[in-house]
Amino acid sequence: MTRPTRNPKFGTYYLRSRVPHDLVERVKGRSIRIPIGERIASVKVGEVVKVSLGTKDAAEAKQRTAAALEALGRIWEAERSGPAKLTNKQIQTLAGIFYRGLAEGFEEEPGNPAIWQRVLTTNKVAGDGEILGRFGIGDEVRNSAKRRAMEERFGNIADALLDREGLRVDRGSRDRLLAALKDASDQAARKLERNAKGDYRPDPDAERFPQVPREGIADKARGKASVTITGLFDKWKARKERQGASPRSARRWEPVIRQFVGFLGHDDAARVTTDDIIAWREKLYEEGRVSVDTFRKTNRAALNSVFALGVDLRLLPDNPVKLVKGEKSRRVRVRDRGFSDDEARNILKAATRAHEHENAKKTSPWTLKARRWVPWLCAYSGARVTEMTQLRKEDVVRVEGVDCIRITPEAGSVKTGEYRLVPLHPHMVEQGFLEFVRGAKDGPLFYDPARKGADPAQRQSNALGTWVRSDGVGVTDKNVQPNHGWRHRFKNVASRAGISDRTANHITGHAQGNEGNRYGDAEVPTMWEAIQRLPRYEV
Incomplete structure (x- = not known):
């Protein structure tokens, strides 16, 4: 979500929200006015809208962010609708x-x-x-x-x-x-x-x-014609941001909404029929632009959420997506979803020697840091790779005498929306990870916070996946995911090490399999004892 960001020097929170892609050129350079607490702030629009929230209180900052985002949504909708004639x-x-x-x-x-x-x-x-x-x-x-x-x-x-x-x-x-x-x-x-x-x-x-x-x-x-598809998407996005949801669905769905509007040739939500959506689906299939799973999980899901919101807000009489089926493909598994022993060793060996690679001098120092440490962190924690690429210096902490990494929504997107602590494997300490952290500047460990663009942690994750597929690492089997393979492998290794499913789920952030396991907190000593059981990777 668009969260209020705290200025580390002064402690004041501010809002940073991207301008919708289809409006950037139209509104860039213009000044707009949005409510910030009791005042109206005049803000110059660039590719993002950035404004101080005028408070050091986190709860108040969240309330002001929600009100500001709602106002921005109305402004973007007005831009798309064009000038109105007032009575x-x-x-x-x-x-x-x-x-x-x-x-x-x-x-x-x-x-x-x-x-x-x-x-x-x-x-x-x-x-x-x-x-x-x-x-x-x-x-x-x-x-x-x-x-x-x-x-x-x-x-x-x-x-x-x-x-x-x-x-x-x-x-x-x-x-x-x-x-x-x-x-x-x-x-x-x-x-x-x-x-x-x-x-x-x-x-x-x-x-x-x-x-x-x-x-x-x-x-x-x-009037009614103002109910636009893109306007409804902005309302859906603002609602999700208020609810604290991850912004990744919005980023993934925004181009889908634009593509659908382009296919239709208009932006009027009230004119959309079930036949329109079916025609779009068939066109995408014929052109080979999406698989049946992608259409169901992304294209249909995006439209269904947007039009369902229109019905919920009483802006539309019904949802035309309801009758559009989301087909499922029949997957054939030809191997385990986790990395094999050889694949894991190849990745970790390349990670250990990341700074010695022949192209190291031409590679960003941030990328080299990510290559060096993120695969090892994933191997010993089963974490999602982006949970690791968004780690900050302050997320490496000592709790109850145990060195841990703190995975928290404050650093970026966490699928469950909940923080968790994961003890560091002793092998990470032996390799010098804590010395690396102590020598780092405050803030992100694996991406440049000054670099412009959305979600730098996700970009770094994608780059790691590409690197794993490269000749220098050599994990080229398309039947295993280049980043998520660690997550599957960790569960297999944990099971062989005698770690209970409940503790392994606490470590990885997976949902518990039964209601009883959902009670009780993840205790650091219990997880620390489990982490120590994991065998070392010798590369």
């Missing part, structure tokens, strides 16, 4: 939001009455268009001056309101909104001037503003 009622609803914020925000301490007289005067000058608006020659000059003055006075307020509601509006609607904001500001200023003089009788005209509709102004303004 007079919608414009007055937006003006009412501003009025209530201003009138109620200063009600307790309105200050000197002269402040509000100055507000009224400044508003009038903006409404008149300053000097050129009153005395410029020609209607075009005067109108241009008025528009410019109103933008300077109320433009930022209009942007904040529109961004909050996830709206882009046409020029005519914006001019009418600016005029309505001036009227609302005048009304609030007169009310606050009375308050400053001690008169707290209710504003008799306060009820003239419409209440915000339950479905939101944006839905009313854009």
